[in-house]
Amino acid sequence: MIVWVIAGLLGMATGLRIGWALVNKQSVVSSAMIVALGSLALVAALNWPPLTLLIDSILHWSNISIGLSQVALVWCAAGSCVMITSVASTRSPAVIRRIAVAQYAVAGAISVATLVLFFLSGQQPEMSPQEYLRRNLGSANTSLPWLLPLLYVMLAFTLVLWAGMRHSNRTRRGRALFVFTVGIALLVAATAFFLIRAVGTSHLVGVGTAATLLGAAMAIVAAGSLLPAVEDWFGGRRELRLIDPLLTELERRxxxxxxxxxxxxxxxxxxxxxxxxxxxxxxxxxxxxxxxxxxxxxxxxxxxxxxxxxxxxxxxxxxxxxxxxxxxxxxxxxxxxxxxxxxxxxxxxxxxxxxxxxxxxxxxxxxxxxxxxxxxxxx
Known part of the structure; x- marks a missing residue:
């Protein structure tokens, strides 16, 4: 239930970004936000056991949802990185688009390599995502398929964290960016926990702790993405009430x-x-x-x-x-x-x-x- 609440929040945030992009001119930042939030919502949805079993059955590969979750996390990191670098950049729009394409190309290459390594590691008996991570993360059979995406995700999210904290301020958008960045900080911590497990030091942190931290990070990222829409709605209603007497009088005249x-x-x-x-x-x-x-x-x-x-x-x-x-x-x-x-x-x-x-x-x-x-x- 908690997973679907988080996925629903992220899906709502993605839908708002898509609606905003349809109403306004499409931009690199809007597209990157859609990619980041949609990918994170997919990560949350793929970790719901009934959906995990359904996808595994349709694709005829047990635990394939784990591999797809890795790819979705890579694209969440890529979208977040493109978003923050585009916002912080002072270059021309054409240069920003080329940089974004290059970042997406790197994410695409890492996604393909991740899936290839996942399939090469062979099939295992069907199990829940958390059980799969507990049994396999850190073993010699799965370290390499996890190291590549986790290193990229941690590097990209660290860049997003640094730039987000640098550009946070007291404005409406600045507050939302701060909340979003707090969620990214938790994603960095969760990724670090999984990375520690992947290199074999499993006694330092449990999978359950890392999964809980990842869920909290998803919820905070969703809250940060929804915060501008919520503040705009309440602020807009308040401003409409404020200007109504003056507008009524001036429209009469x-x-x-x-x-x-x-x-x-x-x-x-x-x-x-x-x-x-x-x-x-x-x-x-x-x-x-x-x-x-x-x-x-x-x-x-x-x-x-x-x-x-x-x-x-x-x-x-x-x-x-x-x-x-x-x-x-x-x-x-x-x-x-x-x-x-x-x-x-x-x-x-x-x-x-x-x-x-x-x-x-x-x-x-x-x-x-x-x-x-x-x-x-x-x-």
């Missing part, structure tokens, strides 16, 4: 900005589209307010703040000034004022401060507007 809006689609795309609508509507409102202030100042009743005023305030105060301007012209049962009413900050105030991205700046304005809405709501 500028209904044309919503033409062509897609009502459905991936959540992060819907959030980005609504932020874009808010940005366009704010620009149109500012343009109308400037024209009104220049043509008929007695009707506009605005007080334009200068760029010098903007330099003297904090980003929070700048966002609050924009939110206050929009809020002053809102339509409620008690208030009905034209657009541009109140203290218009000026077109220059719409630009985000240097410490904010476009997305963060619109969210900050929406946050200030929501606060004003809450304060003005009848109690």
């Amino acid at each position: 500028q209904p044309d900005v919503g033409i062509g809006e897609r009502p459905r689609g991936p959540l992060i795309f819907r959030v980005a589209e609504r932020l874009s609508l808010i940005s366009d509507a704010l620009y149109l409102e500012a343009t109308m307010a400037e024209h009104l202030a220049a043509a008929k100042p007695e009707r506009a009743r605005v007080e334009v703040l200068t760029d010098a005023d903007r330099a003297a305030v904090s980003p929070d105060a700048q966002a609050l000034a924009i939110a206050t301007w929009i809020h002053a012209g809102r339509r409620t049962p008690r208030v009905a004022r034209p657009a541009g009413q109140g203290q218009f900050p000026g077109m220059g105030w719409l630009g985000q401060p240097e410490s904010y991205s476009d997305r963060e700046w619109i969210l900050e304005i929406a946050r200030q507007y929501r606060t004003l809405e809450s304060q003005a709501a009848p109690r």
